[in-house]
Amino acid sequence: MPEHPRRSGARGSDGSGRRRHSSPLRVSVRDACEADLDQIAAIWNHEALWTDSTTDTEPRDEATQREWLARHPEPYPAIVAVAGKHVVGYGSLSPYRPKPAFAQTVEDSVYIEGGHRGAGLGGLILAELVRRAIAADHHSIMARITSRNTASLRLHERHGFRTVGVERQTAFKLGRWHDVTIMQRRLDARARTSNAH
Numbered sequence: 059m060p061e062h063p064r065r066s067g068a069r070g071s072d073g074s075g076r077r078r079h080s081s082p083l084r085v086s087v088r089d090a091c092e093a094d095l096d097q098i099a100a101i102w103n104h105e106a107l108w109t110d111s112t113t114d115t116e117p118r119d120e121a122t123q124r125e126w127l128a129r130h131p132e133p134y135p136a137i138v139a140v141a142g143k144h145v146v147g148y149g150s151l152s153p154y155r156p157k158p159a160f161a162q163t164v165e166d167s168v169y170i171e172g173g174h175r176g177a178g179l180g181g182l183i184l185a186e187l188v189r190r191a192i193a194a195d196h197h198s199i200m201a202r203i204t205s206r207n208t209a210s211l212r213l214h215e216r217h218g219f220r221t222v223g224v225e226r227q228t229a230f231k232l233g234r235w236h237d238v239t240i241m242q243r244r245l246d247a248r249a250r251t252s253n254a255h
């Protein structure tokens with residue numbers, strides 16, 4: 059997999075969108091492996107415990123992380139963006155529903171380590187997940203995004219996802235109700251060629 063120069067920590071951690079000067083990172087994207095699991099858990103556990111970027115609330119221990127990886131062979135890959143051996147972000151595709159009829163509809167996850175956000179890494183991972191989904195002949199990718207998560211909404215919009223619904227106050231986390239925006243990118247032949255979603 060080729061390496062991509064990316065600027066580290068380019069956006070303020072307050073989500074303000076202000077760009078900071080920083081040094082470039084050489085980042086590559088590859089399949090996740092067991093050696094990555096501690097770093098993936100560190101990224102995930104912070105979001106699960108302390109932020110509303112995910113509606114999940116449970117941190118993952120070592121055993122849970124191993125189970126997570128085992129649930130992600132092709133055609134539901136787990137991938138990491140790495141700078142050397144350091145995991146700066148990860149992403150995955152999962153079945154959208156645990157029913158055979160939904161086997162070709164997948165849901166994506168993308169998580170970038172704090173301090174490396176706003177530098178294009180989310181885009182790098184999501185583009186690779188879309189490429190893998192097309193290669194695996196999936197039909198749609200879905201994303202379920204808490205509606206205040208402007209970075210994720212923007213990221214998905216930039217990669218061809220369109221909002222297909224909003225669940226009003228379906229998730230309660232960190233003392234408040236959250237709306238959940240559902241976005242979809244269709245991958246069928248017509249949508250691929252005409253860019254109609």
Ligand SMILES: CC(C)(COP(=O)(O)OP(=O)(O)OC[C@H]1O[C@@H](n2cnc3c(N)ncnc32)[C@H](O)[C@@H]1OP(=O)(O)O)[C@@H](O)C(=O)NCCC(=O)NCCS
Nearest residue numbers: 073111168169170175176177178179180181209210212213
């Ligand atoms: C959401 C997330 C994956 C985006 O990844 P990223 O590397 O920070 O985003 P990118 O640099 O690739 O930017 C993607 C787009 O979002 C925009 N964006 C990024 N951060 C933003 C922010 N805080 N506010 C508004 N827009 C933002 C970028 O400008 C870019 O849009 P553009 O191409 O029109 O300029 C990352 O911020 C993250 O891991 N957040 C915490 C976990 C999370 O929310 N995961 C998604 C759960 S659904």
